[in-house]
Amino acid sequence: MWSAKNITYPAVEKYLYAITPKSDPVLYEMERYAYKRDIPIVGPTVGRLLYLLAQISGAKRIFEMGSAIGYSTLWFAMGAGSAAEVHYADGSVDNAARAQEYFRRAGLADRIRIHLGMAQEKLAETPGEFDIIFIDVDKPQYPETLRLAVPRVRAGGLLLTDNTLWSGRATRKAPRGDARTRGIQQFNRAAYAAKDLFTVMIPIRDGVTICRKL
Ligand SMILES: C[S@@+](CC[C@H](N)C(=O)[O-])C[C@H]1O[C@@H](n2cnc3c(N)ncnc32)[C@H](O)[C@@H]1O
Numbered sequence: 001m002w003s004a005k006n007i008t009y010p011a012v013e014k015y016l017y018a019i020t021p022k023s024d025p026v027l028y029e030m031e032r033y034a035y036k037r038d039i040p041i042v043g044p045t046v047g048r049l050l051y052l053l054a055q056i057s058g059a060k061r062i063f064e065m066g067s068a069i070g071y072s073t074l075w076f077a078m079g080a081g082s083a084a085e086v087h088y089a090d091g092s093v094d095n096a097a098r099a100q101e102y103f104r105r106a107g108l109a110d111r112i113r114i115h116l117g118m119a120q121e122k123l124a125e126t127p128g129e130f131d132i133i134f135i136d137v138d139k140p141q142y143p144e145t146l147r148l149a150v151p152r153v154r155a156g157g158l159l160l161t162d163n164t165l166w167s168g169r170a171t172r173k174a175p176r177g178d179a180r181t182r183g184i185q186q187f188n189r190a191a192y193a194a195k196d197l198f199t200v201m202i203p204i205r206d207g208v209t210i211c212r213k214l
Helices: 010-019 025-037 043-057 071-080 093-105 119-125 139-152 166-171 179-193
Strands: 061-065 085-090 112-116 130-135 153-162 197-202 208-213
Touching (some): 010 043, 061 139, 071 130, 139 153, 153 179, 166 179
Parallel strands (some): 061 130, 085 112
């Protein structure tokens, strides 16, 4: 049955996770580590989507904003292939150190650049356009991050954003002081209203928004 906390029927969610093949060993270890420590990674269903989008779009430059232990970064790096450069950006020293070790063990460290600090500043400091930018920073920052990221995606490129349904809270009036839900709602309205984006929201896991830059 529909539950206010689930975006899809729990049975659909369960089926999707059950039918999804087990991830590669390093990714699987990261999934277990994140589960035990309650680190909010995208998980295998969204990870596979990121991989697929990187692969079918032929992305060669990817910038990720909010990378934690590097789980989504690794999916991008695998999908984009050996000619790609993937930029990891996170504000936590511990996360970056752990991510670096996972990248080394996955044999993909040479295609990933680690930026430590505010992702918005790191994006501004990194020249050039990107084929894909992925937004997964703190939710009150979403509207401003959208504003900063769109000009940095090449025409025809993709802006991807996680958590855009926010456990279904995006669908309801945000309580006063709930800056995270408000940030996501503002982001969603702006992404659909933008004349230079073609936007589609996919209701898997916590909602993933795919915008193609026109
Ligand atoms: C949801 S987690 C990222 C999960 C990751 N994308 C994945 O799926 O594997 C969000 C991370 O972003 C970091 N973060 C939040 N806002 C940030 C910002 N403005 N700049 C850099 N890191 C940020 C937090 O430290 C946290 O590790």
